[in-house]
Amino acid sequence: MTSRRIRIDVPALTRVEGEGSLRLEVSNGQLIELGLSIFEPPRYFEKFLEGREAKEVVDIVARICGICPVAYQISALSALESLSQQTASPWVQQMRRAFYCGEWLQSHSLHIHLLALPDFLGFDNAIAMAEQYPDEVKRGLKLQGLGNALIRLFGGRSVHPVGARLGGFHHAPAPEEVATLVAKLKEARDDARELTQFCAGLPLPDDPQEFICVALHHPDRYAMECGEIRTSTGLTLSADQFEQHFHETHKPDSTALWSDLDGQPYLTGPLARLNINHAQLPDFLQARFGEIGLQLPSNNMFHSLIARALEIELSLHEAIQLLHEYESPEASYTVLPLESGVGCGMSEAPRGLLWHRYQLDENGLIKAARIVPPTSQNQARIEADLHRSLTAFGLDNDEDSLRLRAEQVIRNYDPCISCATHFLTLIKDEK
Incomplete structure (x- = not known):
């Protein structure tokens, strides 16, 4: 042997x-x-939050990840604001979605152009790739820069933004500042369309496999900053039902927690979102499926690249729609008195479902916190994918x-x- x-x-x-x-x-x-x-x-972030005032949480959790701080802020706000009898204004809810669009735009652009494309074009890194594909690298940096600008518009800065707060934002951007950015977003739509076509034309491996998809779902729009959990196994769950079906465990040879859905690995992230929510995409993106020959739902994980490109197009479209008739609000936030209790919230980070739970005591202080990021949720799925894909690829x-x-x-x-x-x-x- x-x-x-x-x-x-x-x-x-x-x-x-x-x-x-x-x-x-x-x-x-x-x-x-x-x-x-x-x-x-x-990293102790959950312990750092204990004993803090609820209003401090949004700035602290933004430091958890330099790539997707908005997701941590929106999930935290969703959880904490569920403890109020009042809700944020329609303006705040719309601008939070625009804020989130910036994060999807910058994160997906970075991943596609600087991390993934070198794989499929035969380069060790994006710097080496730039010599033969300068336009593609420039396009990636342009799209990422626009995402950063959109985050900065509401967050004050693009990394670890500080503009969000309970009930809304500390500051509303000026209409002329918004108009300038919207014009640049419109100019980038052709770049985003060409990116989707470029990604769909790459020689992506044909590697079908079975996996469970988990994503937020919203009846009226492509889920991003809010929604309910949907699974490809037929479950529909609210945020406070998450712990009934999703579990984290310690793996003997790993310090990171591993997640399962009723004992099974599962996928969260752009391909899972697209599989579950493609009917919620606008008409021009529905037509794009036929143009690039993408059939959904897809069971090829390498189509995640195309899913990210499609979500870049969506992010530009949504941000333009939300901001094109922008007017300054009477107030950039609503005072939301919070009651003691346990609040759960979630949103769709670029990498997938991000769930938060906070217990608030009678003095308005955080008694306990739990945060389940998408990376830990995907780890069991990654291991299963490696087993299947490497075997199919050929271990010799x-x-x-x-x-x-x-x-x-x-x-x-x-x-x-x-x-x-x-x-x-x-x-x-x-x-």
């Missing part, structure tokens, strides 16, 4: 915190063991080929750990 062990190490790199390793054991061409280990230092491939395919599979999920970058060092020990 021929057996070989392959270890793929993930050194800590620069994009975001965390590191990991992938272990493979192959015997007679069969994958006997596969283990994905994620290592993250304790050389080390470099196996490493690249493993990187491509992991990057489909755009996890907020270092393995979102080009990271794998493969060491093979044959016996």
Whole structure:
């Protein structure tokens, strides 16, 4: 019997915190063991929140992630404001969605152009790719810059924004500032359409597989900043029902928590959203499916790239629609008295469902907090995907080929750990 062990190490790199390793054991061409280990230092954000006033939460959670701070703020606000008998004004609700559009725009643009495209175009990184594909890299930086500008419009700055607050925003942007940005967003629509067509034309691997999809759903629009949980298994859940079906557990060789849906791995993120919510997309994007030959629902995880491109088009469209007749409000926030109790809230971060729960005491202080980010929810699915995809790819491939395919599979999920970058060092020990 021929057996070989392959270890793929993930050194800590620069994009975001965390590191990991992938272990493979192959015997007679069969994958006997596969283990994905994620290592993250304790960050204690949930403990940091205990004893804080509710109004402090929104700024603290924005520091959890430099890529998707808006998602953390909106999920936190949704949870805390559920403890009020009043609601934020229609202006605030619309502008929060526009704020969120900025985050989808910048995050998806970064992922596609700087992390994913080098894989499919045969380059080690975006810098190397820029020599032969300068227009594509410029387009990515332009779209990402517009997303940052949209976040900054409401948040005061694009990284760890500080503009959001309970009941609304600290400040309403000036109409002339909004008009200037809307004009730039309109100019970028052709870039976004060309990006979708470009991504659909790439030689993406044909790798169908079965997986459970989980995403927010809204009856009137493509779910982003609010909605109810829908699953491809037929569940419909409110935020306060999340813990009845979704569970986090410790894996012996991993410091990060792993999530399951009633004991099963599941997918959250752009492809899951598209599979569940494609009927809520505007007509021009419905037509785009036929133009690029995309059939939904899709069971090919590599179509996540196309899903992100489509959501970039959606983000531009939504932001323009929300802001094109912008007027300054009488007040940029509504005072929302909070009652003691437990509040749950959620939204769709670029990487998927982000759920928060806060317990507020009689003095208005946070007694307990729980935050379930999309990366931890996808980790079991990533491991299952690696098992299936590497086996289908061929375990007899050389080390470099196996490493690249493993990187491509992991990057489909755009996890907020270092393995979102080009990271794998493969060491093979044959016996």
